[in-house]
Amino acid sequence: LAPSARAAAELAHATGQRTDTLAKWLHDRSDPRGPGTGAANRSAWTRLDDRTVLMVDEASMASTLDLDLLINVAGAHATKVVLVGDPAQIGVINGPGGMLATLHQGGHGIELATIHRFTHEWERRASVALRDGNPEVLATYQAAGRLHPCPDAEQGLDEVFTRWAAARADGRDALMMARTRTDVDALNTRARNAAHPGEAVGVTGVRIGERDWAAGDLLRARRNDRRLTIGDTHVRNGDRFRVLGAGPTGGLVVEDLGGRGRLELPAAYVARHADYGWAATIDAAQGATTDIGVVLVRPGLDREHLYVAMTRGREENHAYITPDRTTDPEHHGPRAPESADRLPPVEAALDILAAALANSGAQDSAHTAREAARARAEEQARADARTADVNAADVNGAGVHAEAARTSRRTRAVEIPQDHLDTSARLADGQARMGQLRESEHGIREQLHAAQAELEQLPRWSRGRRRDLVATLAGHRSAMGAIFDERVGLNSEIEVLSRLERQQTRARAVPAAREDSYEPAERLRASLTRSTGRLAWPRPVELAPPSAQADQYRARHHARDAYTFRDRDDDLGLGR
Structure with missing residues (x-):
């Protein structure tokens, strides 16, 4: 398959x-x-x-x-x-x-290291380095004359076509490639104009859909159709044909380039699912093998597409690099290096290729994405811990003790509400349940591995035991799935409870912090009151007794607090 x-x-x-x-x-x-x-x-x-x-x-x-x-x-x-x-x-x-x-x-595969495609031994080794994203291999390709800087996209397209046409003139099979359909259409246009020089295609050929077709054109099918049989197979996406002429029913009579025979492609299929076939997108070229591969490289290409494009040819693979960015609105590749606009042509080309090798467009499976996120979170936690240690070391001893005293006083000043106690209890229960699920998952995983190992060692004639083991494996996998689903829901609940507990803890600390905020003002008033007797006239106005004025201030402040937001963010995503 x-x-x-x-x-x-x-x-x-x-x-x-x-x-x-x-x-x-x-x-x-x-x-x-x-x-x-x-x-x-x-x-x-x-x-x-x-x-x-x-x-x-x-x-x-x-x-x-x-x-x-x-x-x-x-x-x-x-x-x-x-x-x-x-x-x-x-x-x-x-x-x-x-x-x-x-x-x-995860170590579940066997890797085949011997490469058989390439004629040159150096290109076999270079393709492995290209696959790994090693930028040092670019010097090898450059020394072999495989990298060609171009000042702009038009010259790049012209040179790709020229290299392809020269290879075809020498009797070798060649393939033109580009990342976007816009560039592929431009390459196909150049090839078709060369195939029909000075020809009025609309007169000598036939127009189907948005394209003109004439004998000798190359056609690439873009859709599987099992109703269109050829040889012992059918028309497949990616098949290439040579046009022989107009068909009796209004379609095109074509000949398969792979030698499977001839057939007439209906006009409806040609109009909707056929392109000129001299050039191909890199995606369509994956899996193809030719004598010479020629690719147009623009800024923004990723490592996977560069690797595929530079490994299609058995004898030679050439890259023509232009600093012009893609104009295809459907292309969403990585951003190109800005330095490519400021460097000399050769250095700019190498910079574009190095950026391609550094950018992977591969998808991550859910497991890989989860592990990567976990690793990033752990690294961030370690970085935060290091920062906290540095900041703590910069605080003098007196400041540390003073802060500890204030924190202790604030914590004691407010009684723990019942809803805070309930949240803490639910959080502890959830964390305990998560630990139980981890232990259960570990045990089931060991049983699953043991059953799998036994199944692999069983002889073919032990069908009864095989059926039992297969059923056991299915049960273990089902249990693992149920545990995973419960852990996902429980993890979300734990995160919500953790945020709620932090919010409630901060809410308890706010009143005590406000009580502390009055102390400097009271001390200042007391100091001013005591000092007025020693000052020369005119003396400052005598302030009211500190305790009475502080009581009035507290009463007004607490009355206003009932209508004041204490925090801009409640840590549950409900802040302003």
């Missing part, structure tokens, strides 16, 4: 086995039509048992949702699933992804 029809076709060619897309296989397995045409064939193709091995090629492009469904189906029948792919390549286009990378990082 493979995520795309093109990848499935490549897999069939390499293995000689029947292949299909992952989505189609899952659909056939759950097909509600029942008996009928092809029902027996579908049933045999999707039947699973403990002797079946399901292999998914290009698994980095497989949606996590599809993989989850596949694993559950396979696990119910003790079927082995093997995921094959490169986590460093472009991932899922639409939908959640990142599962292959997560499994690989």
Whole structure:
């Protein structure tokens, strides 16, 4: 199985086995039509048992949702699933992804280190460094004459086409690539103008949809259609054809470049799902192999797309780098380095490529994102602790003791309300329950690993025990899921209670802090009152007795407090 029809076709060619897309296989397995045409064939193709091995090629492009469904189906029948792919390549286009990378990082994979595609040994080693995002490899590509700075996008497009045309003139297969459809259309336009120099296409060809077609044009299909059969397969997304002419029903008669034969593509399909096929987006080129790969690089390209683009050619791979940023409104890549506008051409090109290697566009699975967030939180907590230690060291001993005395006095000054006690009790119960869930999860995980290890060691003829172990594994996974769901809800509740407790603690400290705030004023008044007898005339006006005036001030202040916000933020997201 493979995520795309093109990848499935490549897999069939390499293995000689029947292949299909992952989505189609899952659909056939759950097909509600029942008996009928092809029902027996579908049933045999999707039947699973403990002797079946399901292999998914290009698994980095497989949606996590599809993989989850596949694993559950396979696990119910003790079927082995093997995921094959490169986590460093472009991932899922639409939908959640990142599962292959997560499994690989967790040590669950076997890595094949020998590379067979490239003609030159140095390029095999360089491709590994490119995959790892090592910027030092750029010097190797530059020394080999593979990196070509261009002053602007127009010259970059021209030079990409020139390199491609020269390779085709030498009889070698070549592929032009770009990140955006805008650039791909520009490259296709250059190739078509060269294929039909001075030709009035609207007269000698046929116009279908928004494009003119003539004999000799290259066409790329952009949609799978099992109704359009060719050879023993069908038209697939990414297939390339050569146009032979207009068809009898208004479509195009085309010849498959892979040698599968000819067919007529209906006009409706050509209008909606066909592009010129001389150039391709980097996403569409993933999985393709050619003699010479040529790519236009703009600022904002990420590591995965650069790696794929620079590893399509067996003999040569060339990058033409322009400082012009993309004009495609649908492109949302990382920001380009601003230094690229101020450097000489060669240095600017290297800077753009280094920025691409430093920016990963790969998706993270939920597990990876959670661990990354946890690591960031722990690092932030350590940094905050270090900052607090430094600040505490700067405070002199007298200040520390004075602050401790004030804190103690404020805490004692206000009685703990019952709602605060209830919040603290609920928080303690939640934290205790979280500890129990962690212990339960640890125990179930150990049992799951033990059952999995036993299942892997069982001989094939122990089918009864296999069924029991499969049921046990399913039960353990279900229990793990229930624990996870409860932990998610409990964690949210603990966070809310923690915020509420902090808010209540601050609310208790405010009255005591206000009592302390009156003391400096009273001491000042007392000092002034005592000193007036020693001052020369005219003396200051005698102040009222400190205690009486302080009582009046407190009464007015407390009356006003009933209508005053004490805090701008109540720590529950309800502040102004």
